[in-house]
Amino acid sequence: MPCLADRRNAEQPSPGSKPMNSKRQDVIIAGGGLAGLGLARQLITQRPDLDIVVLERNRFPVDETVAKVGESTVEVASRYFCHTLELGEHFHDSHLQKFGLRCFFGAPQDDFSQHDELGVSQRFPLPTFQLERGAMENHLYRELLERGVRIDHGVQIQSIDMSPRNHRLSFVDGEQEREYSGRWLVDCTGRYGLVKRQLGLARPSPHRGNAIWFRVDKTIKIDEWSGDAAWRERMVLDGKRWLSTNHLMGPGYWVWIIPLGSGATSIGIVMDDQAFETAAISDYPGALAWLSRNHPQCAAALEGSRLLDFVALRDYSYDCKQMFSDEGWGLTGESGVFSDPFYSPGSDFIALANEILSHLIIADSRGTDIAFETRALEFFYTSFFSNTLSLYTDQYGGFGDRTMMSVKLVWDYSFYWGVLALLYYKGAVADIQLLRRINSQLLEAISLNAQMQGLLRERASQRLVQPAAGVFVDQYQIPVLHQLIGQLHDESLSLEQALPVSVALLRELVPAMADLLGETPQRQVSDSERQHLGDFRQAVLA
Known part of the structure; x- marks a missing residue:
């Protein structure tokens, strides 16, 4: 039979x-x-x-190359595809491994190395991919x-x-x-x-956003946008910035640059309503003109490429x-x-x-x-x-604010790795009894996140942009991020062991993050904050 x-x-x-x-x-x-x-x-x-x-x-x-938009994965999705669906070999053979999320700030500069940069000097241990x-x-x-x-x-x-x-x-x-x-x-x-x-x-979403995205038949390597030796030496592996999900940041918007395994590159321009109405982009020539004014190195990198697709989408969240x-x-x-x-x-x-x-x-x-x-x-x-x-609602106004985004990314990573991703990695997603046992800790973590996102929204409403100073905020040097992603990486650690540690760290981070946002008077850094954040405070305030 x-x-x-x-x-x-x-x-x-x-x-x-x-x-x-x-x-x-x-x-x-x-x-x-x-x-x-x-x-x-x-x-x-x-x-x-x-x-x-x-x-x-x-x-x-x-x-x-152009079947669908959606080219980047983070830790939960990577775990699902590589572990749950057992596709790890396919991902490592056919897709590019990411070099984290990277943001650049400041008005157009003659040398791209003069922009402020927020990212990692080397990869964290859990692989993610450009899909x-x-x-x-x-x-x-x-x-x-x-x-x-x-x-x-x-x-x-x-x-x-x-x-x-x-x-x-x-x-x-x-x-x-x-x-x-x-x-x-x-x-x-x-x-x-x-x-x-x-x-x-x-059901409608409280968040409003608009996006234009397209793909071109060219590998765009952001490492080639400056020949400054000190800028290149920030990376432990020289010439690997292009493997990040690179972001060009501004008040009310961000631009993604994502490389694909085929050699193509995906470009997206994502905006809140205020920035979108001002930009008035409706087609590819309009996108190029806007990039030429706001991010000329990106526009120059697109020269000589062939357009593969172009899509515009208003009010995408639901x-x-x-x-x-x-x-x-x-x-x-x-x-x-x-x-x-x-x-x-x-x-x-x-x-x-x-x-x-x-x-x-x-x-x-x-x-x-x-x-x-x-x-x-x-x-x-x-x-x-x-x-x-909550990570997005009414916060796009602060996307050009290096101080706010430095704080935001550390907090959002901490909440994601320490709580949301932790639930997935430790098998809690469909385990009702386990979710019941950790309910009080989850509620505290959610409350802390709501408090922090409220502070970020207040800062974002100012739509601040600091003059670029060539500052590099290296997230790889922040101890709390290593501790939280280490809990995901440690297969022997149970959720009931790891989650209380995460919540305690989040509890300590809130006043430190609020202080950096200017929501509390300047105060002396505690030993605990110094231990968790390392030189992060000094880099943010540079």
Whole structure:
């Protein structure tokens, strides 16, 4: 008798063949992008007996360079892809390892080394990546076919019936109309929001942002923007700045420069409403003209390149009333929520939603009543999103303020590594009992973050910009960041051991950060602050 994978592979239609008749599935995944394909891989790895079908409007293979926006991962997403989905070899072979997040400040300078710089002189120990979305999705597509997951691509979804535990989805495949029914339906259709539209789940976000992004067929190396020896020697490995997610910062905006494994480069211009209205960018020539005025080295680096794509998106942030239901449906990826591209959290939310959905689907398949867990995990996901959203709301005005951003990045990294990422790395995302035991510590951490983000919003409202002085704030030299990322790296350390340490550190950081923002009178630095922050205070105030 053939094994399950053999049977499923036999059901895959060959090129030019008639599609097979539809049948009832355990899981229907609408959307074959990173979220949908990642969920399919996670489910088939954990429960190989599940009947899963993925429907995707594009045809595979997709364009490896310009298929999707979203080129950078941070620690949660990297852990999900490399560890949970077991794709570490693919990432190290096919994608560029990041050199952290790096920001440059100040009005245009004749020599780029005169800008203030905030970043790392060498990598922290946990790898993150610049992700070529198309290459990743093509790789997942091929692997899923080998594992027997059915993928219908080049199809158009027509309608869905959301009857509990008996969802039906009709679609057009070529000229033939077909239908699947399934116990579970997961919406991975991105901003189209198939289920979200059907059930009226859209909810506005308090954060407003606008973005223009494009890709060019040229590797842009920011290290080549200055020949200053001292500037180059800041890096332990010379010439590796270009592997960072580089940011050119200004009041109300930032510009990303992300290299891709194919040799292309992604450029994004992200703005709050005030900066966006002033810039009035609507096309590629307008973007180049704006860059020439505000970041001439970037505009010069684009000369001689070929434009691969161009997209403009207004008011990109949005929320969702409900992500998961015990009636057998869920949303993941951008079909549900989107906060902001700064810090690259999009793939983190794919990881979180996919972990929750996998847990619920597998528990349900075993006959477990998932009603309580669904509500509890919905609350956890909503809280994670709300805390992430707080990092951006009403803060873009301070993005050109080196002092504010130096403080902000240290605090935001500390909260992310010490709390949010820690929950994921230590397996708490779908563990209701563990989340209950640490609830009081989580509430304190959330309260501390709310207090800190309030101080940052007050500073951001001033839209300050300091004259550039060639200052380098080396985050690699900040002891508290090493301690917190070390907890993620230490597999032997439990969440219940690590989280109290994180909360205690955050508690001590708040007054120190407030002081640096000018919210409290200048005071003598305590021994504890000096131990946690090292020379950070001196660098910020330089």
